[in-house]
Amino acid sequence: MNITCQVCNKAMATVHLTDLMGGEKQERHLCSECAEEEGVIMKPKAQLNEMLQKFVMHKSMVQQLADLTCDHCGLSFVEFRRHGLLGCPHDYDAFKKALEPLIERSHEDNVQHVGKIPVRAGEHVRARQTVARLERELKQAIQEEEYEKAARLRDEIEKLGPS
Numbered sequence: 001m002n003i004t005c006q007v008c009n010k011a012m013a014t015v016h017l018t019d020l021m022g023g024e025k026q027e028r029h030l031c032s033e034c035a036e037e038e039g040v041i042m043k044p045k046a047q048l049n050e051m052l053q054k055f056v057m058h059k060s061m062v063q064q065l066a067d068l069t070c071d072h073c074g075l076s077f078v079e080f081r082r083h084g085l086l087g088c089p090h091d092y093d094a095f096k097k098a099l100e101p102l103i104e105r106s107h108e109d110n111v112q113h114v115g116k117i118p119v120r121a122g123e124h125v126r127a128r129q130t131v132a133r134l135e136r137e138l139k140q141a142i143q144e145e146e147y148e149k150a151a152r153l154r155d156e157i158e159k160l161g162p163s
Helices: 032-037 048-067 077-083 096-106 119-143 147-160
Strands: 015-021 024-030
Touching: 024 032, 048 077, 048 096, 119 147
Parallel strands: none
Antiparallel strands: 015 024
C-alpha cells in the first residue's frame, strides 16, 4: 500500500489509523514524523546502547559514592544521604563530586554561595565574593570574545586585589 502522508503530502505513510467517529470509520495515513508530531507514536529519545551505558555508568558512580567517607569525621556518604546533614566542614571536600550537582540545582546553577552574608563575616568575604563574580563574568566575556568588556573586568579585579 503506497499512500502519501495526509498531513505533509510528501513522505510515504507508514502509520495507518482507523478512527470511529459517530459510528463511521475514518482512515488516516501519516508518515512517522507527522505521527510523532501528533503524538500518535513516540520515537525513543536515546538508543538502547546509550541508555545501557548511562545505566551502567550510573551504577558504578553510585558504588563510588557509597564508598566515600570523610577522613576527618568518619561520616560516610550513605549516612549523609540518610540524615541530610554533613558532619564537618571537610565533608564538602570529601563529597565534592556528589555535592556539586546538588548545590548547583538548589542554587540555580551556582556552586559559589550567592545568598546573604552575615554582618560578622566582614568586608573581606564580600570582596572575595565580588572578585569571584567578576572572574566568572571575565571568563564568560572571553568565551564570547568580548575583549573590551574582559579588559574592563580584569582591571576591576586587579583594583580589588587578591581574594
